[in-house]
Amino acid sequence: MNDDRRSVLQMLADGKITADEAERLLSALDRNGAPPPSQPGRSVGTNNAPKYLRVSVDTDEADEGPTKVNIRVPMALLRAGVRLSSLIPPAARDQVNAELSKNGVPFDISQLKPENLEDLIDQLSDLTVDVDQERTKVRIYCE
Numbered sequence: 098m099n100d101d102r103r104s105v106l107q108m109l110a111d112g113k114i115t116a117d118e119a120e121r122l123l124s125a126l127d128r129n130g131a132p133p134p135s136q137p138g139r140s141v142g143t144n145n146a147p148k149y150l151r152v153s154v155d156t157d158e159a160d161e162g163p164t165k166v167n168i169r170v171p172m173a174l175l176r177a178g179v180r181l182s183s184l185i186p187p188a189a190r191d192q193v194n195a196e197l198s199k200n201g202v203p204f205d206i207s208q209l210k211p212e213n214l215e216d217l218i219d220q221l222s223d224l225t226v227d228v229d230q231e232r233t234k235v236r237i238y239c240e
Contacts, residue, residue: 101126101177125183147221147239148172156233172218172239179214182206 102123109119154166185193190207197204221239228235 100173101180104177121184122181125180146172147218149240150175150221151236151238151240153236154233158232172221175218176211176214179209179211182209 105114105119105122105126108114109116114122149172150170152166152168152170154164156165157163185206194205194207197206224237224239226235226237
C-alpha cells in the first residue's frame with residue numbers, strides 16, 4: 098500500500114473525513130496513479146530523488162530578538178496535495194484562481210497535474226537558494 102492511500106485510510110480511521118470523502122480521495126488517487134517505482138528519479142526514497150523540500154530561516158533582529166524557522170516538507174505530501182486538488186469543486190477553484198490573480202499570481206490551479214509536479218520535483222533536486230543579509234540567513238533546498 099502506498100503512503101497516499103495509507104494517509105487517506107488513517108484520516109478515515111481518525112474520524113477526520115467521512116467514508117464518502119475517503120472513497121472520493123481513493124478514487125482520485127487511482128485515477129491519477131503514482132508513477133511506477135521502476136522509473137529512475139521519480140520514486141520517493143531512491144538515492145537521486147529528493148525526499149524533502151527544506152526551508153530554514155535564522156535571524157537576529159535587534160528589536161525583535163532571534164528567530165529560527167526550520168520547515169521540512171515531504172515531497173510525498175506535495176504529490177498528495179496535487180492529487181487532492183482534483184477534488185476541489187469548480188466554484189471554489191474559480192474563487193482560488195481569482196484570489197491568486199488579485200494578488201499578482203496569474204496561475205490556474207486546474208492546470209496543476211501530477212505529471213507536472215513530477216517534472217518540477219525532478220528539477221528541484223538541483224535547487225539551492227541561499228539569502229544572506231546582515232542579520233538574516235534563508236536557505237531553501239531539497240534533501
